[in-house]
Each structure stands twice: as C-alpha cells, then as structure tokens.
Amino acid sequence: MNNNFKVRWLKQKKDITINMDLYRKETNILFITGLVGSGKSTLAKELGKKYGARVVVQDYFGWSDKYDNEECSFFVGLFQKKYPETKDYFKNNEWRKNNLTREQKNEYRMKFDKMVVDYALENKNEIFIYEGSDLFCKSDINLMVDKPLIIKRTAALTSFIRNYKRGNINNDSFKKKIQYIKLKKYEFKRFYIQDLPKLNSFIEEINCKNSN
Numbered sequence: 001m002n003n004n005f006k007v008r009w010l011k012q013k014k015d016i017t018i019n020m021d022l023y024r025k026e027t028n029i030l031f032i033t034g035l036v037g038s039g040k041s042t043l044a045k046e047l048g049k050k051y052g053a054r055v056v057v058q059d060y061f062g063w064s065d066k067y068d069n070e071e072c073s074f075f076v077g078l079f080q081k082k083y084p085e086t087k088d089y090f091k092n093n094e095w096r097k098n099n100l101t102r103e104q105k106n107e108y109r110m111k112f113d114k115m116v117v118d119y120a121l122e123n124k125n126e127i128f129i130y131e132g133s134d135l136f137c138k139s140d141i142n143l144m145v146d147k148p149l150i151i152k153r154t155a156a157l158t159s160f161i162r163n164y165k166r167g168n169i170n171n172d173s174f175k176k177k178i179q180y181i182k183l184k185k186y187e188f189k190r191f192y193i194q195d196l197p198k199l200n201s202f203i204e205e206i207n208c209k210n211s212n
Contacts, residue, residue: 027121029130033151035195048129053129055128064090110139
C-alpha cells in the first residue's frame with residue numbers, strides 16, 4: 001500500500017475523496033467514514049447544508065435512543081417494518097447487551113446499511129449522505145465501490161482526544177471521571193489500536209476495487 005494514503009497516529013493528512021464527480025450526477029448517495037472522533041459528523045452536516053442532502057447516521061442502528069430527530073425515527077421505523085423482530089431490540093437497546101451474538105449484530109448492521117442505500121437509490125429525487133465509523137470495518141465494501149466516498153484522515157491521536165473531550169462534558173463527579181477513564185482505555189484499544197489497521201486496509205481495498 002502507498003504510504004501516502006495511510007492514516008497516521010500523529011500526522012494529519014488530507015481527506016481521501018473518491019468518485020466525487022459522480023455525486024448528484026450519476027448517483028445520489030455519498031459515504032463518509034473514518035475513525036471515531038475524526039470529524040465525520042461535522043463534515044456530513046456541513047455537506048448536508050451545502051447540497052441540501054438528507055444526512056443518515058450509521059449509529060441510528062445501535063444508538064437510536066441517543067438521537068432525537070426525524071431521520072433517525074424514519075429509518076429505524078423503516079427497518080423495523082422490514083424486520084419486525086427487531087422492534088424489541090431497539091426498544092430495549094439489546095444491540096448493546098449480550099442478548100444477540102456478534103454475528104447476529106453484524107448481520108443486522110449490514111442489513112441496515114443495505115436498506116439505507118437501497119432507499120436512497122430508489123428515491124433519486126433526493127440527495128443523501130451516509131456516515132459512520134463501521135462502514136470501513138463492519139460493512140459490505142461492495143456497497144461503496146464506484147460510489148462517492150470521503151475517508152477522513154484525521155490523525156488517530158487527534159481523533160481519540162476529540163472523542164475523549166466530547167464524552168467528558170457531563171462527568172461532574174470524581175466517580176464518573178474514573179469510570180469514564182476506564183471506558184476510554186477500552187475504547188482506545190478498540191477504536192484506535194484495532195481499528196487503525198482496519199481503516200488502512202479498507203483504503204487499500206477500496207482503491208484497488210475502484211481501479212479495476
């Protein structure tokens with residue numbers, strides 16, 4: 001893999017843009033992915049306003065209780081209608097418990113991705129942006145091949161610090177701060193040490209698939 005395309009721990013790099021000339025011309029959906037805290041949501045909101053696009057967040061799938069907006073309600077409702085057995089999963093937040101196996105969670109996540117993409121492609125009179133961290137490590141890469149895609153290349157350490165600060169706002173007690181630090185130690189390993197190589201592998205694979 002060309003080192004110029006890699007996401008680094010310390011060095012900030014320009015975002016990778018793929019097939020952007022197709023957006024709003026040949027296809028109406030744009031994907032944005034990158035590490036947790038890399039600025040995906042901020043960029044998606046900015047481009048959403050610029051293009052008048054509907055911004056769909058992949059986290060609607062597992063964190064719908066954290067989002068209070070029409071897009072979340074719409075796409076979660078659409079998914080529940082398509083897969084009625086998942087209604088209790090959303091209501092009880094069972095995605096974040098051990099009631100489902102990892103394989104089941106991944107299967108439903110991929111179904112949610114496909115549903116969003118299918119809906120966008122069926123509604124060609126609208127413009128969409130779909131953003132999420134799991135797009136590069138837990139989604140079907142073939143959904144993104146030959147589609148407009150932005151990969152955030154914010155340095156991994158910068159992304160972690162942003163994520164740390166973002167979640168530390170309401171930790172006003174010593175006990176909460178200690179609990180938060182323990183959580184962030186786990187997230188540092190999962191979202192950065194483990195995910196950074198996955199993101200670089202994704203960059204290599206998506207570039208290879210798009211060049212064939």
